[in-house]
Ligand SMILES: O=P(O)(O)OP(=O)(O)OP(=O)(O)OC[C@H]1O[C@@H](n2cnc3c(O)ncnc32)[C@H](O)[C@@H]1O
């Protein structure tokens with residue numbers, strides 16, 4: 001019996017590490033795109049929903065690799081900004097993955113707003129595609145909180161130093177990876193995804 005390969009379809013190293021860290025304790029071994037240095041395919045994330053972009057990443061990487069792929073599309077939705085940056089979170093300030101500029105722009109846009117008007121939530125959409133590139137499972141997780149007026153902590157990535165988790169009164173930047181693994185939008189989506197992975201990605 002040969003175990004099929006499951007690949008994490010993300011180019012973001014910190015997100016990728018979180019996904020690997022959520023699967024490893026369940027005994028699910030994965031590869032990442034770093035294991036396929038010859039893969040040149042770039043996904044154009046031009047959808048206007050997390051679902052659309054997560055499906056694109058999962059199906060396109062699966063077809064290109066001929067392996068099972070688990071992809072994540074995620075972002076932060078800020079109430080006072082009508083849900084922005086949402087699907088545009090990775091490049092809100094212009095340059096892809098420029099966390100410092102993205103965070104500065106969010107703070108600028110929310111300047112002067114009191115705590116009760118700074119509500120926000122993270123969304124993570126996970127999509128599992130089979131080696132032929134068909135979507136086999138989709139799950140979504142959310143994590144609610146608010147955007148502080150300045151960064152706290154250096155953990156996590158992206159908007160984490162600004163995002164205070166409701167009920168915890170701490171940012172993901174202050175919490176460390178184990179707590180984030182327990183309560184984040186990504187961990188909630190993964191909890192729902194795990195049974196699908198176990199059921200579908202089986203030795204043949
Ligand atoms: O598309 P891939 O290759 O997976 O990598 P990416 O970083 O471009 O990922 P997305 O397109 O899904 O954009 C997600 C962005 O949303 C933000 N984000 C998502 N999850 C986050 C988290 O757990 N903590 C902080 N910021 C997060 C952060 O700015 C991410 O770059």
Ligand SMILES: [Mg+2]
Pocket residue numbers: 045090
């Ligand atoms: Mg992306």
